[in-house]
Amino acid sequence: xxxxxxxxxxxxxxxxxxxxxxxxxxxxxxxxxxxxxxxxxxxxxxxxxxxxxxxxxxxxxxxxxxxxxxxxxxxxxxxxxxxxxxxxxxxxxxxxxxxxxxxxxxxxxxxxxxxxxxxxxxxxxxxxxxxxxxxxxxxxxxxxxxxxxxxxxxxxxxxxxxxxxxxxxxxxxxxxxxxxxxxxxxxxxxxxxxxxxxxxxxxxxxxxxxxxxxxxxxxxxxxxxxxxxxxxxxxxxxxxx
Numbered sequence: 508x509x510x511x512x513x514x515x516x517x518x519x520x521x522x523x524x525x526x527x528x529x530x531x532x533x534x535x536x537x538x539x540x541x542x543x544x545x546x547x548x549x550x551x552x553x554x555x556x557x558x559x560x561x562x563x564x565x566x567x568x569x570x571x572x573x574x575x576x577x578x579x580x581x582x583x584x585x586x587x588x589x590x591x592x593x594x595x596x597x598x599x600x601x602x603x604x605x606x607x608x609x610x611x612x613x614x615x616x617x618x619x620x621x622x623x624x625x626x627x628x629x630x631x632x633x634x635x636x637x638x639x640x641x642x643x644x645x646x647x648x649x650x651x652x653x654x655x656x657x658x659x660x661x662x663x664x665x666x667x668x669x670x671x672x673x674x675x676x677x678x679x680x681x682x683x684x685x686x687x688x689x690x691x692x693x694x695x696x697x698x699x700x701x702x703x704x705x706x707x708x709x710x711x712x713x714x715x716x717x718x719x720x721x722x723x724x725x726x727x728x729x730x731x732x733x734x735x736x737x738x739x740x741x742x743x744x745x746x747x748x
Contacts, residue, residue, distance in 0.1 A: 647681055
């Protein structure tokens with residue numbers, strides 16, 4: 508299998524975006540997002556001229572104006588497929604951004620999203636896979652990871668892109684009879700572990716002089732375990748290099 512390509516979304520200066528208003532290169536913006544609709548000009552039901560009229564401009568108002576030209580959910584999905592980045596605020600003559608949100612846009616664009624609010628939106632699994640060719644969230648993830656043959660750079664880029672499975676549920680890991688065993692309600696964890704922890708605490712009392720010593724050792728153990736867990740996740744599991 509060939510090496511997976513690397514994808515990223517960039518932040519474009521608004522002055523540059525305004526120049527893309529021809530049939531050879533047509534950009535439109537919507538709520539700060541930037542779309543390259545050049546390839547869609549000939550397919551637009553209302554004709555290419557309608558899109559070219561808004562080339563390099565924001566289409567949020569006209570896109571949702573049912574009296575002018577109604578757009579369906581399918582049209583919104585087609586537009587999202589043309590997403591290439593976000594728009595940077597207009598710059599002053601000194602070359603500095605007139606809006607403090609520019610730096611924020613750069614931050615969110617590095618994750619593949621334009622705004623902070625998008626971090627909590629459900630991911631469109633089909634569109635996400637078609638754009639990034641990483642993992643199809645609607646299919647078992649384990650087999651995709653085992654046979655994906657992703658490059659290290661591509662993998663590290665993709666895992667930093669937030670993805671939320673529909674409805675807040677867990678994406679399928681195995682896709683067979685093992686799947687139900689991977690889903691554990693929160694209350695099962697204390698039901699299983701509290702009896703074991705309680706029993707271990709009572710047994711440890713036999714080797715100590717008082718319950719105060721038990722409490723000190725218990726607190727120290729809790730601190731050490733938390734420190735070890737944090738260290739493993741911070742410096743090993745999330746190691747980029």
